[in-house]
Amino acid sequence: MTSVATKSYDHLGLGDGPKPKSMVRAKRWSEEVENAFRFQTAGYRDEIEYKIIMKIEPERWPVEPGYVKKLQRRDGTYYYYNRGRECQDKEVHKIKLYQY
Amino acid sequence: VVYKIVRMSAAACQSLQAQGFTLKAYMKNSKVVGPPSAGAFAERPAKPTAFRKFYERGDFPIALEHDTKGNRIAWKVEIEKLDYHHYLPLFFDGLCETVHPYEFFARQGVHDMLEHGGSKILPVIPQLIIPIKNALNTRKRPVICTTLKVLQHLVVSGEMVGEALVPYYRQILPILNIFKNSNRNSGDGIDYSQQKRENIGDLIQETLEAFERHGGEDAFINIKYMVPTYESCMLN
Numbered sequence: 450m451t452s453v454a455t456k457s458y459d460h461l462g463l464g465d466g467p468k469p470k471s472m473v474r475a476k477r478w479s480e481e482v483e484n485a486f487r488f489q490t491a492g493y494r495d496e497i498e499y500k501i502i503m504k505i506e507p508e509r510w511p512v513e514p515g516y517v518k519k520l521q522r523r524d525g526t527y528y529y530y531n532r533g534r535e536c537q538d539k540e541v542h543k544i545k546l547y548q549y
Numbered sequence: 550v551v552y553k554i555v556r557m558s559a560a561a562c563q564s565l566q567a568q569g570f571t572l573k574a575y576m577k578n579s580k581v582v583g584p585p586s587a588g589a590f591a592e593r594p595a596k597p598t599a600f601r602k603f604y605e606r607g608d609f610p611i612a613l614e615h616d617t618k619g620n621r622i623a624w625k626v627e628i629e630k631l632d633y634h635h636y637l638p639l640f641f642d643g644l645c646e647t648v649h650p651y652e653f654f655a656r657q658g659v660h661d662m663l664e665h666g667g668s669k670i671l672p673v674i675p676q677l678i679i680p681i682k683n684a685l686n687t688r689k690r691p692v693i694c695t696t697l698k699v700l701q702h703l704v705v706s707g708e709m710v711g712e713a714l715v716p717y718y719r720q721i722l723p724i725l726n727i728f729k730n731s732n733r734n735s736g737d738g739i740d741y742s743q744q745k746r747e748n749i750g751d752l753i754q755e756t757l758e759a760f761e762r763h764g765g766e767d768a769f770i771n772i773k774y775m776v777p778t779y780e781s782c783m784l785n
Contacts, residue, residue: 450609490621518665526612526623544645 466501469547486536600643641680685724710765722775
């Protein structure tokens with residue numbers, strides 16, 4: 450298993466990818482917050498960072514509203530998520546929403 | 550000396566206790582006691598599980614994580630690529646466990662595999678029955694609780710899984726019949742197990758209703774045969 454974290458992505462011409470301009474913490478739960486929770490649990494800032502590092506689209510549930518289903522982490526292991534809501538109210542305030 | 554012996558035997562006669570339907574029970578001074586407890590609700594020791602052996606040997610494709618978010622398994626292999634015939638019965642075997650980390654990994658592993666198994670679950674059903682039966686037979690409240698939630702998840706995990714469980718009701722349902730009425734009468738006090746979804750009586754009712762909803766047309770009559778006090782949630 451190769452560690453993705455040590456790889457350089459300079460050859461992609463992206464540098465480290467687009468840098469977020471600002472960040473706000475989520476106040477209440479929404480579908481956007483739910484997906485951000487899933488990426489941040491797996492150790493990524495958000496979907497943009499995941500795509501740059503892993504170079505794949507995150508797998509999503511085919512059923513509405515199509516939350517993220519499976520994410521590969523930087524150490525090569527996988528996190529699996531339920532089709533329904535997972536982010537509990539007590540965790541919502543920890544979620545960071547980045548703006549570009 | 551003779552006087553002493555007579556006094557002692559008189560004292561012994563006063564406290565004579567006898568089981569019913571024995572010769573002793575016919576004696577004048579004997580007191581017949583009730584039958585001993587059969588121990589239907591008593592916890593039974595679980596045998597060492599294969600899950601524990603495999604876990605300690607490092608056979609499972611799961612990574613241990615010691616962080617504060619300890620409610621998720623990091624899979625080293627994609628679940629879709631796992632051999633369900635091998636791993637799913639092993640994880641079910643771990644449902645008998647009550648101590649960390651075995652209990653957590655068994656419960657969470659079963660949850661993940663059922664959630665993402667789809668059509669791979671149905672062919673494995675016959676191999677799951679013995680681990681389920683063993684877990685319920687321990688009669689430990691936390692183990693029964695977890696197993697009931699797993700059963701509720703199992704019937705909705707894939708097409709025809711509910712129907713495939715009907716022939717195995719004879720193995721699964723006797724314990725549910727024993728504990729079906731185990732609801733605490735706390736008067737007007739608060740039973741916190743209701744909030745935490747740990748009330749065995751309620752969980753059994755929910756599980757039987759899930760069996761009936763997903764078990765097809767033969768489900769109700771088969772449930773009724775094993776749990777006579779169950780009333781249909783669909784016919785009424």
